[in-house]
Amino acid sequence: MTPKRKWAIAGTAAIIAVFGWMLYGGLDKNVVFFLTPKELLAKGTKGYDVPVRLGGQVRPGSVKWNDQTLELRFALTDGSSEVAVHSKGTPPQMFRDGMGVVLEGRYGRDSVFDATSLMVKHSNEYRAPKAGEKPQEMYRTLIKGSGS
């Protein structure tokens, strides 16, 4: 083995090692746990202020949207436990009572989950039209009224 070759191998190994180390550190810090409200609450103080993905269902009747401060508040439930959620800038039209959602964010010490992103589960499920939920009926004044 020539010295040149040795250097090349050593260099390659060094780059791979550095990268492996970064990979390990990066994964360690950036892995986001997927929890349900029950599991989150069971974590106790360890559940505060770490990034998590929280999956559950929007408790019917709990959705409150303030269109001046753009704040959305609702309760996320997994059937047995419930977590209060606060989110800024989430469009309420995308939102239905009782739908399954996955939130990304942190659970604060004030016992409110601050969601930075909100994904609607089963977003690719779509079915034949249903009575009462048609946009023409829901937004009658807008869609039937003007029509620019």
Next chain:
Amino acid sequence: MNWRRASLGVAAAFPVIALLAWGMTRDPKDIPSPLPGKSAPSFALSVFAPGQQPLARTVGDTVRLADLRGQVVVLNFWASWCLSCRDEHVTLSAVARQYAGKPIQFLGVLYNDEPVSGTAWIKEMGGQSYASLNDPGARTAIDYGLYGVPETFFLDAHGRVAYKQTGPASAQVLARVADSLLAAAEKDGAPTKRNQ
């Protein structure tokens, strides 16, 4: 072709395949339920929607799980604000009617909803063959660890949760699970009660 090296290469493929194969057994969207295999939480709920003959029950009657021992129970949690419940409504209603006379009970449980809107919804959907129960404060739903509606629990003749369907149930799944539970009940000779 160097066969010794070739076999080493083949061996290297297996960990990857094993990981992927194992992954196939998981559903990333599946929410683990503590219930299947365990004995189902008991409940005593009152009927708010009567259903239709021959499965009708009297409004106001209390249905206790303990009284249904010996029969297969299909418990469907639903709500009038739930869109997917509309999808499975016709199926459930029809399947329940098919099984009338067999030792199997279909029951709806209203989740987080008012009986008034529940009744109105049933009317709008053109009726429901079996009765629905009111669950004030969602206590039963909480006992069953409900994740969302619709969810359907299949309890065997011994009162254990045999299967749980998350999301709308299809006619095939309903029939398959119901048949296998009925067959099991028949086989181990559990004291079966006739449907009224």
Next chain:
Amino acid sequence: MNGLIGHGALLISVAVIVLGIGAGVMAGRLRTQDWINAVYSAVYTNFVLVTIATGAMVVALVTHDFSVSYVAQVGSRATPLFYTIISLWSALEGSILFWGWVLSLYAVVVVWANRRRAGALVPWSATALLGVSLFFAILLIGPANPFHLVYPVPTDGPGPNPLLQNHILMAVHPPLLYLGYVGMTVPFAFAVGAMLSGEIGSNDWIKLTHRWTLLSWGFLSAAIIAGMWWSYEVLGWGGYWAWDPVENASFMPWLTATAFLHSAIMQERRGMLRLWNVNLVVGTFVLTILGTFLTRSGIISSVHAFTTGTIGYFFLAFIALVLVASLGLVAGNSDRLGSVGHLDSAASRETVFLLNNLFLTVFMFTVLVGTLFPLVAEAIRGVKVSVGEPFFNRMSLPVVIVLVFLMGVGPALPWGRASRDELRRKLVPPAAGAALLLAIALAAGMRNAYALAVVALAGYSIVANAREIVIGMQARHEARGEAWGVALLRLASGNRRRFGGYLAHIGVFAVAIGIAASSSMRSDREATLKPGESITVAGRTLRLKSVWGREETQRSVVGATLEFVENGRVAGIIEPRMNFYPASQQPVPTPAVRSSLLGDVYVNLQAFRPDGSNVTVKVIYEPLVPWIWAGGLIVVLGAITSILPQRVRVTREADARQPATGARGALAGLHANVEAT
């Protein structure tokens, strides 16, 4: 009727493929012309059959034949004709059918273009292509059968997924992606063919493979950019890349294919990296299949994963087969693939190519680890986790910075060995470009260190690449007195592959600058506005004029009209909207974008009062986003330039090699033997 024709054609195609594979094995072993012809006929016949099946599906879609299960699933009488046709690839079964068709098309072109080539390479490669086709044909008659008969026949269907019928790019992105993805099967088939025929030791197969990889790589590059554009225009969050498993699935084979495009040159010129190249080709193909498996089997949670069925198990079996067969083959042939050449000096283009391969591969593994980690974590520790964007961003930034720098250094260095003086002459002047772009970025207010590094190094590398072009032009200008424009054209056509490479590099720099600027200097605001009120973002003022609703053929729309106000005057309008599709429970936000060379104003309608008294809008100003799309276009132009036939010298050479060549034009060029790089 359509269902019967389609299904029948697919059934026959399975039989034809099986016979063809049998013939292929005989052809490979006996090498008699009769067997070889039999394989080629199987390839042609299969193409005709799959075309009939695909045609039957298109006819069924257009005529709203709801007795065909796929049409019942994605069709709707309300959907416009255009979206009806492209719904061919809007759900699983249709996309598999389309995939099968593209694959059979590739197989025909490969075989036709090389049908006169001597030796067992092409028959074996055709057999490998038939093997992959067999897998898709089996899917199409089994778990992903789009031609099930539906009875009773529904009168109408739900229409395609709303997200997929909301933008014209959905007509562009999936076909490009399939052309790129499926195209990677061809290099794989050549590699398998070369190994089975024993031609793996020669460099011939690598030249053939290089051009085909370039073609697929061009399609894949275009597809990735189109996909980014689509998500930017449709998803309403103002971003274009989220490291979703689906995106990663298209990016990983792109990385390995890019590595191969460079390392193949190393093999052609220096006889190095021969084993490595086989691995890259096989790896790229495995990654395309793995990516499809990950996104189609439901094994990993993704925003755009398709719903699942038994198809995942078929894919698993296929991956297992491909991995076992190809790893076995490669390892078994590895002692024939030793390096012939060696590195002369560290200061050479070879070194840069090696580093480029190293970093591209490391990049691919990072993405792979991040994508598969949730699976590993659940297998080992039983916890459900996801790997977020921060991981990918953090890991990829240093790699991207190094790669951008290498892309400038590589073309500037000579093969072999560079003298100290040459190094200084080549590597120092481009620093002016770095300084210039750095100054501009700082003046424009960019403060993020990573973004500044990307921009500065892109400046360095742009100058380094442009300088190579200029030096070539200058040489022609001085030696032959050609005008500058003529010199450029002659230079480009004289060595297309090299010139195309420079062009592709410059495109990548534009993309890199666009991403650096738009992600680090984005500013956004959200506000609830009543008609007449306005919002200002990054110096741009928008005033809400009206809120409106209307019904369109296949959907209902709620929208807002906002006016750009400049110096008290209205300077244009922008109309973000929400589209309500009848079959969907949620509206599809449809942002509006006003682009200019320097940046985009992106407006998304977040919410509205049902009575129209106010709306909530999100206004984003993102600088240099159009650079990403333009850069993508330049990359594709670079790929096209490289693939185009090299006229004068090449045809002569090709004619000398294979007399009576029938295929002219692009096809001949595709296989022309290009020495110069």
